[in-house]
Amino acid sequence: MLVGNKTFIRPLEIEDAEAFYQWYNDQEVNLWSSGAWPQNTLLSKGEIEDRFFNPDSDEHRYAILDQQRELIGTIGFREVNIPAQSATLFIVIGNKKYWGHGYGPDALKTFLHFLFDQWNFHRLTLDTWDGNLRAIxxxxxxxxxxxxxxxxxxxxxxxxxxxxxxxxxxxxxTRDS
Known part of the structure; x- marks a missing residue:
């Protein structure tokens, strides 16, 4: 388990699927995570499990927990380019009561330590849409x-x-705490 100042990051568990189902069928969560309501939503529980809990996926997806170990979001990477030592990141704080309180940046910084120091990535990218000012x-x-x-x-x-x-x-x- 990765430990941040406000968050913990652990591998996904199948029990997390229920929270993912709620988040990815929530208009507001999808608006800020991808700007894709309703295109990325209206997924059944089975589709959520196939999409996010598939061991054959090229995504490396993890759970974000708060200090009481409550599931609050997900973080991960995909599009790994081994020769270039690069990947694309993604993060979603799905539990809206944690928005705007620094949980996303804390989880992302903790994850950056892991990817740069343990996975030995040289470069990481992420993207958002121009209206997502909080993420920017x-x-x-x-x-x-x-x-x-x-x-x-x-x-x-x-x-x-x-x-x-x-x-x-x-x-x-910057590797400071």
Whole structure:
């Protein structure tokens, strides 16, 4: 288990599927995690299990817990490029009562330590849509740099938005607590 200042990160357990079902069928959670309501939602419990708990998936997905070990979100990486030592990150705080209280940045920083120091990644990227100001602020505060924009690549609530691509190199990661 990875230990942050406010969060713990552990492997997923099948019992987590019920919370995922609630989160990924919640309009507000999906709006901020991907801007894709309802495209990424309306999944059955079986579809949630197949999508997020499939051992053959190329995603490495973990659970985010609070200090009382309550499941509050998920974090992980995909699109691993072994020669380039790079991957794409994702994070969702699905329990809305934890939004805006620093749990996401704490989990992400804890995970960055793990990926740069244990997995030996050289570069990590993540993305969001231009309306997700809370995520943008958190990514920049952690040291991610805006590297690009995919113009009008996201369709959110009836309007096109830019997708923003952020990156961080291992040498740029601040390892202080």
């Amino acid at each position: 602020k958190a990514y920049e505060k952690l040291g991610f740099k805006l590297e690009g924009k995919l113009r009008e690549a996201r369709f959110v609530q009836g309007h096109y938005h830019d997708a923003l691509i952020f990156g961080m190199l291992c040498s740029e990661f």
